[in-house]
Amino acid sequence: xxxxxRRASERALARIESAFNAAFGNECNPVYHSGALTIYFFWxxxxxxxxxxxxxxxxxxxxxxxxxxxxxDQWYLGGVMRSLHRYASDAAVITLxxxxxxxxxxxxxxxxxxxxxxxxxxxxxxxFPLGITGYWLVWDRLAQYIAIATSELLDRLPLxxxxxxxxxxxxxxxxxxxxxxxxxxxxxxxxxxxxxxxxFHLLRVSGPRVNPPRRLALGSLGALLLxxxxxxxxxxxxxxxxxxxxxxxxxxFYLAIYPLYDLTSADFLWALLAGGSLxxxxxxxxxxxxxxxxxxxxxANCNGCGRCYADCPFGAVTLQPRTDGRRHPxxxxxxxxxxxxxxxCAGACPSATPFRxxxxxxxxxxxxxxxxxxxxxxxxxxxxxxSGPLRVVVYGCAHGADLSALARPGVVTQTLPxxxxxxxxxxxxxxxRAGADGVLLTGCRLGDCYFRLGNEWVVRRLxxxxxxxxxxxxxxxxxxxxxxAPVDSGRLVAALNEFLQxxxxxxxxxxxxxxxxxxxxEAAR
Amino acid sequence: xNTWLRRLGQATAYLAFAAxxxxxxxxxxxxxxxxxxxxxxxxxxxYGARLGECRRRSAEELSRLPxxxxxxxxxxxxxxxxxxxxxxxxxxxxxxxxxxxGLSRDxxxxxxxxxVVPAGxxxxxxxxxEDIHRPQxxxxxxxxxxxxPGEVLVIDFRPARGGFVFYHHGKAFDGxxxxxxxxx
Ligand code: HEM
Ligand code: SF4
Ligand code: SF4
Numbered sequence: 001x002x003x004x005x006r007r008a009s010e011r012a013l014a015r016i017e018s019a020f021n022a023a024f025g026n027e028c029n030p031v032y033h034s035g036a037l038t039i040y041f042f043w044x045x046x047x048x049x050x051x052x053x054x055x056x057x058x059x060x061x062x063x064x065x066x067x068x069x070x071x072x073d074q075w076y077l078g079g080v081m082r083s084l085h086r087y088a089s090d091a092a093v094i095t096l097x098x099x100x101x102x103x104x105x106x107x108x109x110x111x112x113x114x115x116x117x118x119x120x121x122x123x124x125x126x127x128f129p130l131g132i133t134g135y136w137l138v139w140d141r142l143a144q145y146i147a148i149a150t151s152e153l154l155d156r157l158p159l160x161x162x163x164x165x166x167x168x169x170x171x172x173x174x175x176x177x178x179x180x181x182x183x184x185x186x187x188x189x190x191x192x193x194x195x196x197x198x199x200f201h202l203l204r205v206s207g208p209r210v211n212p213p214r215r216l217a218l219g220s221l222g223a224l225l226l227x228x229x230x231x232x233x234x235x236x237x238x239x240x241x242x243x244x245x246x247x248x249x250x251x252x253f254y255l256a257i258y259p260l261y262d263l264t265s266a267d268f269l270w271a272l273l274a275g276g277s278l279x280x281x282x283x284x285x286x287x288x289x290x291x292x293x294x295x296x297x298x299x300a301n302c303n304g305c306g307r308c309y310a311d312c313p314f315g316a317v318t319l320q321p322r323t324d325g326r327r328h329p330x331x332x333x334x335x336x337x338x339x340x341x342x343x344x345c346a347g348a349c350p351s352a353t354p355f356r357x358x359x360x361x362x363x364x365x366x367x368x369x370x371x372x373x374x375x376x377x378x379x380x381x382x383x384x385x386x387s388g389p390l391r392v393v394v395y396g397c398a399h400g401a402d403l404s405a406l407a408r409p410g411v412v413t414q415t416l417p418x419x420x421x422x423x424x425x426x427x428x429x430x431x432x433r434a435g436a437d438g439v440l441l442t443g444c445r446l447g448d449c450y451f452r453l454g455n456e457w458v459v460r461r462l463x464x465x466x467x468x469x470x471x472x473x474x475x476x477x478x479x480x481x482x483x484x485a486p487v488d489s490g491r492l493v494a495a496l497n498e499f500l501q502x503x504x505x506x507x508x509x510x511x512x513x514x515x516x517x518x519x520x521x522e523a524a525r
Numbered sequence: 526x527n528t529w530l531r532r533l534g535q536a537t538a539y540l541a542f543a544a545x546x547x548x549x550x551x552x553x554x555x556x557x558x559x560x561x562x563x564x565x566x567x568x569x570x571x572y573g574a575r576l577g578e579c580r581r582r583s584a585e586e587l588s589r590l591p592x593x594x595x596x597x598x599x600x601x602x603x604x605x606x607x608x609x610x611x612x613x614x615x616x617x618x619x620x621x622x623x624x625x626x627g628l629s630r631d632x633x634x635x636x637x638x639x640x641v642v643p644a645g646x647x648x649x650x651x652x653x654x655e656d657i658h659r660p661q662x663x664x665x666x667x668x669x670x671x672x673x674p675g676e677v678l679v680i681d682f683r684p685a686r687g688g689f690v691f692y693h694h695g696k697a698f699d700g701x702x703x704x705x706x707x708x709x
Contacts, residue, residue, distance in 0.1 A: 020538070022531070023534025023535050023537075023538060024531075024535055024538070025531075030538070045602050051652050056566065082646060086550060087543075090546045090549065090550045091542070094542070094545065094546065146540055152637070155637065161627065161632055161635075162570055162626075162635060163570075163635050165568070165570075166568050166635075169568055169679055169681065170679055170681070170692055171695045172695070187605070219535065220539065220542070222539070223540070223542055226543060227543040227547045230547075231547045233550070241677070241695065242556050242676065242677055242692075242693075242694050242695040243675045243676055244563075244564050244675050244677060245556075245675070246557075246560060246675045247554045247555070248555050248556070248557070249550075249551030249552065249554055249556070250548045250550045250551070250553075250555040251549070251551065253549055253550065258555075259555055259557075262557055360618040362703060410586065437615065
């Protein structure tokens with residue numbers, strides 16, 4: 001996708017998300033929780049499915065009648081469960097597609113993040129067959145249609161010597177042979193693969209959001225229950241192989257490939273599915289990106305406290321037994337293959353504090369592109385050059401609103417890979433030592449950090465609920481935090497203006513203590 | 526934002542979500558074939574003729590074989606491809622030479638085809654040649670049937686019943702043994 005198309009779709013998505021943020025609040029935005037909602041809907045599918053299974057007769061000759069009995073004789077519970085089973089499966093397809101599309105538009109699958117994307121593709125090959133085999137088991141006219149079409153499709157592959165579709169030629173040729181296979185796949189085989197597949201999908205995401213917030217969970221369950229009561233799921237008449245069903249209520253979420261097959265051919269459909277899946281799986285490398293250099297550990301400055309390990313959103317840091325003989329039992333180790341170069345670990349490291357009076361500030365874990373040392377020097381130098389009655393440092397992130405719109409005398413901007421890269425002590429430092437009157441932090445919208453957890457960790461670090469804390473003595477009137485996506489840059493500018501007015505009303509700061517080494521240098525980009 | 530406005534927004538989102546789920550889970554309706562169409566399905570599996578003649582083994586040959594494998598007849602396993610065609614209302618709609626299945630080409634050849642036809646009366650004539658190399662093993666059958674919209678006519682081949690069998694309403698019927706069908 002060309003850069004322009006991507007940016008346009010990213011902006012469009014951000015606008016849609018804004019609407020959801022307005023209604024649900026960032027913490028409950030369903031778009032942000034689309035992956036977790038997908039899992040949640042599968043839980044509903046599981047529970048309702050177990051109920052339906054209790055009354056289901058696993059035979060092609062009894063299945064239809066057993067489902068009819070459940071639907072009508074027990075409409076108040078069995079019927080609702082059946083409807084929930086269907087509708088939650090459909091809902092999962094919606095959230096799954098939103099999830100996939102969102103990760104794509106936001107580009108959260110490149111470089112070291114290829115793994116989740118790549119392992120997401122096989123999940124599609126589990127979810128859709130799960131739905132298809134489910135519709136098969138009802139053995140109504142819809143089931144008959146998909147059984148025949150599926151057999152014709154499978155017969156294009158070198159699987160069976162005798163065409164599978166022959167089994168559905170005549171009522172007398174029907175047997176439980178394939179029905180039992182479908183029942184096995186639907187009830188046991190595919191679900192087991194799906195659970196394993198989701199686990200694998202999340203292997204490299206540390207602390208993944210697998211449960212939606214309670215309010216969202218209850219709300220969507222309520223919506224599906226309401227739908228189940230108003231529009232109960234029904235069968236479409238018993239299968240009759242002597243006729244072609246003439247008007248089918250098709251579940252377009254799961255079964256849209258069948259009309260496409262009718263319109264085209266088995267060869268076309270297989271080529272489309274195989275080619276499409278292959279292309280989708282290769283997307284992280286189309287075109288290959290140059291990876292940012294990974295975080296680097298400096299053992300002399302690492303005491304093995306484990307904060308970087310706790311904060312890394314991608315499980316790239318592990319704690320391992322010490323190799324340099326120092327008294328600390330552990331040391332941080334970075335796996336460069338997993339590292340996204342977000343810098344959140346450097347923001348967590350206690351040795352990254354700019355107050356350390358060493359000429360070369362070296363953090364226990366640091367980013368080669370923009371070390372905390374260079375960040376300190378660049379901020380100090382820019383503040384030194386800054387003119388104007390008030391001097392404000394804006395720390396922003398490469399994925400939030402663009403900081404160039406904030407340029408004005410006295411305002412110094414520093415763009416970090418992620419706002420979580422900023423050690424909180426920097427705020428204290430620039431206010432007390434480097435002569436800033438205020439500090440403004442900005443980054444992706446809450447709940448939507450490009451690097452998953454950066455802004456959330458910042459909120460907690462500032463609130464003093466997660467190490468490293470921002471010292472409580474820091475004058476909070478001189479600190480402002482604005483979460484802003486690229487489309488929110490107008491709001492960010494307004495917030496800065498307001499902040500400047502607020503700072504102007506405050507009594508001037510005491511003369512700051514000069515920084516230990518003030519080096520004039522280029523502001524780090 | 527005003528709490529009530531937010532709640533209204535949430536309710537709208539939930540309802541729109543439920544409506545989308547409910548609607549697309551069964552609507553719009555889909556018809557695999559048109560309202561005035563019917564279907565003819567031609568499908569069977571059949572062994573083509575053996576390619577080579579069987580040969581009687583000599584006593585000497587037999588004595589060289591392990592005792593459990595001393596069959597007097599030695600038959601080549603490979604089968605001939607079969608040739609199938611189908612004429613619908615005098616027009617040839619299908620013609621194929623189908624290979625035997627199996628790695629050593631000793632299994633049955635299979636055919637599975639479907640033809641969407643306008644509802645109404647149709648004449649069918651189907652032909653099978655189980656040996657494409659020699660003039661033997663030819664079967665042909667014809668039938669006439671009135672297909673209502675959505676009905677399926679099946680053409681199967683059952684050697685035990687003497688050849689082709691037509692099915693309409695799921696029941697076998699005899700076709701018309703030859704030429705009658707073509708008249709009138
Ligand atoms: C059954 C279907 C799926 C489920 C239940 C699911 C669930 C999830 C969950 C819970 C997360 C973690 C979100 C977080 O905590 O930030 C996630 C991340 C992700 N998923 Fe999926 N997913 C599914 C299918 C897919 C598919 C089909 C794709 C794409 C082909 C995909 C691509 C991704 C990516 C790129 C991430 C982000 C990883 C990162 O932040 O580096 N997922 N998924
Ligand atoms: S930069 Fe640090 S926090 Fe970010 S992925 Fe790499 S090791 Fe993890
Ligand atoms: S946060 Fe710093 S000191 Fe602590 S383990 Fe990581 S690198 Fe070492």
